[in-house]
Amino acid sequence: MKRFSKRFMDTLRLHVRSGRGGMGQPRYGGIGGKGGDIYVEAQEEQTLRKILEANPQKRWSAASGGDSQKFRICGEAAKDLIIPVPVGTTVRLDQNKVLGEVNQKGDKVLVARGGAGGSSINKYNGQKGQVQNIQLELKLIADVGLVGFPNAGKSTLLRAISNAKPKVASYPFTTLQPNIGMAEFHDGHQVSIADLPGLIEGSWANFGMGHKFLRHVERTKLLLFVVDVNGFQLGPKHPHRSVTENVIILNKELEMYSSDLLEKPAILMVNKMDCLLAETKLENLLKDLSQMKEISLNFPEEFCPDQLVTFEDIIPCSARANRASVNYLKERLREILNFHGDQERNQVAIETKAREKIQRQLTERSIKLV
Structure with a gap:
């Protein structure tokens, strides 16, 4: 065989x-x-x-x-x-x-x-x-899609927050295939989370895992950006990118593949907060994010997004060493998913009522004409 x-x-x-x-x-x-x-x-x-x-x-x-x-x-x-x-x-x-x-x-x-x-x-x-x-x-269907460069800690987070057991190591491209885990809550509620292969610069043009990764983002309800507070360097021949630069480039990669992705609800998780000087780096990031538009304009044109993602929350976390931060993130994911789910259901109900009203009016008019 x-x-x-x-x-x-x-x-x-x-x-x-x-x-x-x-x-x-x-x-x-x-x-x-x-x-x-x-x-x-x-x-x-x-x-x-x-x-x-x-x-x-x-x-x-x-x-x-x-x-x-x-x-x-x-x-x-x-x-x-x-x-x-x-x-x-x-x-x-x-x-x-x-x-x-x-x-x-x-x-x-x-x-x-x-x-x-x-x-x-x-x-x-x-x-x-x-x-x-x-x-x-x-295209995998999941509530949450983890978006981040290699070695940002996505697999570690998935292990900590769910029942999935993806491979974890301290080198890039540990994840070569999607993993889906279920985050379970005390009342039986579940949230599905997809850990997807790490992006690299140029993924939108199908470099690296390219479209093999990005197509799976399309069917997630919420994007969870995962960045290393220390920044990221793909290899010796590549420049080291600060955490702020990583956020902007991730934004650009999603925009170049499909600007519709930037309309999805998004959370930014700043990982590895157990590292030395992490608090100072976080403060600098928060300051940068408040001036995101101005900072992104200083980037080379190929890295500068036309549309900036809006984060509904920015959560510092240590997926490896701080269980309380993981639990807080887990609860926020559920809250934001529920909020947008309620909004979507309300919108559907409004549209349904509007269609029914129009249908009744058309029926009444046709009866009068007869």
Whole structure:
């Protein structure tokens, strides 16, 4: 059996062929059965790797419709073929056209329509099914997405705040694949948190982990920026960036990928507050953030964001050494998620009432006209 790498897989290309329509029966006016359609359907506990392991050739074909026969005038329609995919999958054609998304269990997207059965319309010849090359693109769905450069302490935080056990080490790029943990509260409430591969400068242009990281940020409800109070240096050939510079460059990376990301609620966590002179560095950061616009204008143009992220809270923390700071962060995440969830539900209720009112007015007017 072919062996597969166990690294996280978030894209998969498949070749799909729907079923051909069955042949008609011109002598008796019989109609052939319709060929099977092919759908992708969101299922829990499914992964793209399981799809690959189930069908290493990556070719999926639906059955053909039954032919019309002397004693069965209408040919039997073929069963549809269902490809189980993870929740949060976007389905694209090779030309990059989006066919649809499956964001909840049971959501389905038609990817190849079966051919029509033979009839008088097509001279009783069953029609070919559609042949498509599709791309499955997984975007993790989580309440909170951790955003930060390598070695900022995201994995350490996830271990401290949830039941996840990501690899932790004192060198960059420890996290090479997304990890999701669940932060649990005493009343049973849970918040899902995604620790994603660290950004580097140029990720928006697909350098480093690039889009492999950034696509997963799109479906999170809240962004948690995690920065090292001491700043960050990717390697000896790269400049050392202060914590303020890191915040601005992270802002720019998200903006260049999609400015919509900056509309999401965001919290800034300043990590490693157990280090020497951390309090002084934090004071300098808070002062810089109050003058963020002026400071960012002094950056080279390629690092200067057009739109600055607005942080709803700035929280100093030591994910490794201060449990109380982690617990405080955990509670704030829940509070802010609940606040925005309530706002969203209220907005939906207002829009629903407005639509119902308009519908009633239209109905009343139509009655009067009659």
